[in-house]
Amino acid sequence: MALCIIFARTENHCIGHNGQVPWKLPSEYASFEQITAGKAIIMGRRSYADHHSLLEGRFNIVVTRNADYPLVEGIQRASDLDEALSLAAEYADKNTAADYFVIGGVDLIIKSMPLAKTVYETIVHTCITGDTFLPNFEFSGWSTEIIQNQAVDQQHAYAYTVYKHQRA
Ligand SMILES: NC(=O)c1ccc[n+]([C@@H]2O[C@H](COP(=O)([O-])OP(=O)(O)OC[C@H]3O[C@@H](n4cnc5c(N)ncnc54)[C@H](OP(=O)(O)O)[C@@H]3O)[C@@H](O)[C@H]2O)c1
Incomplete structure (x- = not known):
């Protein structure tokens, strides 16, 4: 069993704005769905609030310190990352x-x-003027391959590249 992380970010490391993902890229979302199908997925409470529903076909775990935060049926609650990782590994x-x-x-x-x-x-x-940014992660020393490249087209306002980094 192995812990994986999946995210999409702009060139200026933005991942969100106003509680949402600030782009619609259908084939990127399809790729996310395919990669995570059947798997346990761990998300923070704000990420959950973006859709407020179970992401079907996956074991959803929402991390929140609020024991009373309402979650739809079928979603697991964890009070911190360690608890979430234990539930996911199980x-x-x-x-x-x-x-x-x-x-x-x-x-x-x-x-x-x-x-x-x-x-x-x-x-x-x-580059996007959002409100939620990741730091720059350094993947030199990892083994990296490109698994998808999408050009701008009628459904995709931005081009994107999906990288798979595996720790050496
Ligand atoms: N582009 C992408 O790939 C991507 C992926 C995911 C999300 N997003 C976007 O990013 C934004 C949300 O991200 P965010 O970083 O602001 O929030 P988040 O991590 O989704 O949620 C933050 C909340 O989660 C809980 N939490 C997070 N870490 C915790 C920990 N270590 N222990 C206990 N509780 C913890 C806390 O909930 P409580 O306050 O309830 O205690 C915290 O306030 C949205 O705009 C979303 O659409 C983008």
Whole structure:
């Protein structure tokens, strides 16, 4: 079993604005769905509030310090990253799902980065004035491949590249 992280960020490291992902890139979302299908996914409470629903076909874990925060049925609550990682690893073990994922936001990605074996990083080829930014993560020393490249077209206002970084 291995902890993975998946996120999409712009060239200026923006991942969010006003509680939402500030772009619509259908094939990038399809890639996210395919990579995380059947897996445990860990998200912060603000990321959950973006959609307020179960992401179907995955074991959803929301991290919040608020024991009363309302979650829709079927979503697991964790009070910190350690608890979330335990729940995710337990699910992966029971379901012979090799990987489990942290999918954002900032604090959970930063805290889980030292533990991650694989990072799926989409770079959206634009700069955005958002309100939620990741730091610059350095992947030199990791093994990196490009798994998707998308040009601008009618459905995609921005080009993007999906990188898969595996810890050497
Ligand atoms: N582009 C992408 O790939 C991507 C991915 C995910 C999210 N986003 C965007 O990013 C924004 C949300 O990210 P964010 O960083 O602001 O918020 P977030 O991490 O999604 O949520 C923050 C909240 O989660 C809980 N939390 C986070 N870390 C915790 C920890 N270590 N221990 C306990 N609780 C913890 C706390 O909830 P309580 O306050 O309830 O205690 C905290 O206030 C949105 O705009 C979203 O759309 C983008």
